[in-house]
Amino acid sequence: xxxxxxxxxxxxxxxxxxxxxxxxxxxxxxxxxxxxxxxxxxxxxxxxxxxxxxxxxxxxxxxxxxxxxxxxxxxxxxxxxxxxxxxxxxxxxxxxxxxxxxxxxxxxxxxxxxxxxxxxxxxxxxxxxxxxxxxxxxxxxxxxxxxxxxxxxxxxxxxxxxxxxxxxxxxxxxxxxxxxxxxxxxxxxxxxxxxxxxxxxxxxxxxxxxxxxxxxxxxxxxxxxxxxxxxxxxxxxxxxxxxxxxxxxxxxxxxxxxxxxxxxxxxxxxxxxxxxxxxxxxxxxxxxxxxxxxxxxxxxxxxxxxxxxxxxxxxxxxxxxxxxxxxxxxxxxxxxxxxxxxxxxxxxxxxxxx
Numbered sequence: 001x002x003x004x005x006x007x008x009x010x011x012x013x014x015x016x017x018x019x020x021x022x023x024x025x026x027x028x029x030x031x032x033x034x035x036x037x038x039x040x041x042x043x044x045x046x047x048x049x050x051x052x053x054x055x056x057x058x059x060x061x062x063x064x065x066x067x068x069x070x071x072x073x074x075x076x077x078x079x080x081x082x083x084x085x086x087x088x089x090x091x092x093x094x095x096x097x098x099x100x101x102x103x104x105x106x107x108x109x110x111x112x113x114x115x116x117x118x119x120x121x122x123x124x125x126x127x128x129x130x131x132x133x134x135x136x137x138x139x140x141x142x143x144x145x146x147x148x149x150x151x152x153x154x155x156x157x158x159x160x161x162x163x164x165x166x167x168x169x170x171x172x173x174x175x176x177x178x179x180x181x182x183x184x185x186x187x188x189x190x191x192x193x194x195x196x197x198x199x200x201x202x203x204x205x206x207x208x209x210x211x212x213x214x215x216x217x218x219x220x221x222x223x224x225x226x227x228x229x230x231x232x233x234x235x236x237x238x239x240x241x242x243x244x245x246x247x248x249x250x251x252x253x254x255x256x257x258x259x260x261x262x263x264x265x266x267x268x269x270x271x272x273x274x275x276x277x278x279x280x281x282x283x284x285x286x287x288x289x290x291x292x293x294x295x296x297x298x299x300x301x302x303x304x305x306x307x308x309x310x311x312x313x314x315x316x317x318x319x320x321x322x323x324x325x326x327x328x329x330x331x332x333x334x335x336x337x338x339x340x341x342x343x344x345x346x347x348x349x350x351x352x353x354x
Contacts, residue, residue: 005018009068011061034349037304038351047107048107048108113302115306131258155182159249187232206219211317219282226257260279285318298325303318
């Protein structure tokens with residue numbers, strides 16, 4: 001997959017019209033707060049996912065303006081496509097000039113992986129980060145997964161409202177069966193997708209992790225299910241009384257986790273900072289390999305100020321591993337990636353190309 005152009009007007013501070021990207025390496029350079037990350041964010045949004053940055057989406061629009069737009073031309077599967085997003089009171093997405101029901105419908109049409117310094121949180125932080133990692137990547141290769149997950153989360157929210165009301169109104173429970181059936185049906189499908197995706201990650205993870213790390217270590221992922229081996233519907237019924245007290249649904253894929261172990265030991269609990277960073281980077285590179293295996297081509301690689309966080313060995317491994325993919329790397333120091341001696345340098349200043 002290759003991006004041919006990017007047009008941006010009033011998207012954050014980014015006002016650019018670039019139609020000569022390199023098919024390999026694109027180095028986005030400039031001082032801090034000039035719009036380098038905004039360029040990567042604009043590209044990432046075409047995956048149909050939410051931004052990789054925190055904050056309110058209303059901030060997408062340049063201060064003082066009431067509308068923003070981003071548009072790209074890209075080639076996927078040998079076919080040229082266009083994607084566009086307009087930002088006003090809501091975000092509207094278009095694919096080949098046809099309006100989509102919502103931006104998530106772009107999933108599977110435009111594939112990318114994003115690396116940021118915060119990616120270590122996938123390993124270091126709680127289960128929510130690891131579930132989001134799984135869901136984002138599964139959604140890129142199986143777009144139907146997004147709708148299934150949305151239906152599931154809606155049913156969980158509705159069950160939570162009912163069990164809260166049960167404290168004061170015992171008749172509210174009459175609707176529980178219906179929502180629990182939906183949670184169980186959609187939840188089992190989600191679990192199956194996640195289990196299969198974890199197996200695909202494991203197929204690629206060992207060699208990548210050991211290329212990044214300093215020694216040969218066994219790394220293995222497993223999908224941890226809060227309800228164990230019991231059918232989800234049985235556990236939901238079992239947990240009703242307990243859930244009434246907390247007001248939350250305590251089992252299901254929204255409570256599951258991705259267990260990451262190095263030499264049989266939890267990477268989250270006992271891994272060093274270097275190990276955690278290598279694991280996070282390995283997960284991202286492995287996810288790209290899974291996309292290639294499913295679509296026949298590599299996703300676009302977006303690296304936001306990652307190189308400054310890595311030692312030279314890890315820098316070299318990543319740069320060599322992504323050789324041949326189209327990549328976009330933000331940095332303040334061009335020398336960091338100049339070792340590849342190919343590609344294009346794009347300088348950004350005040351949100352514009354120089």
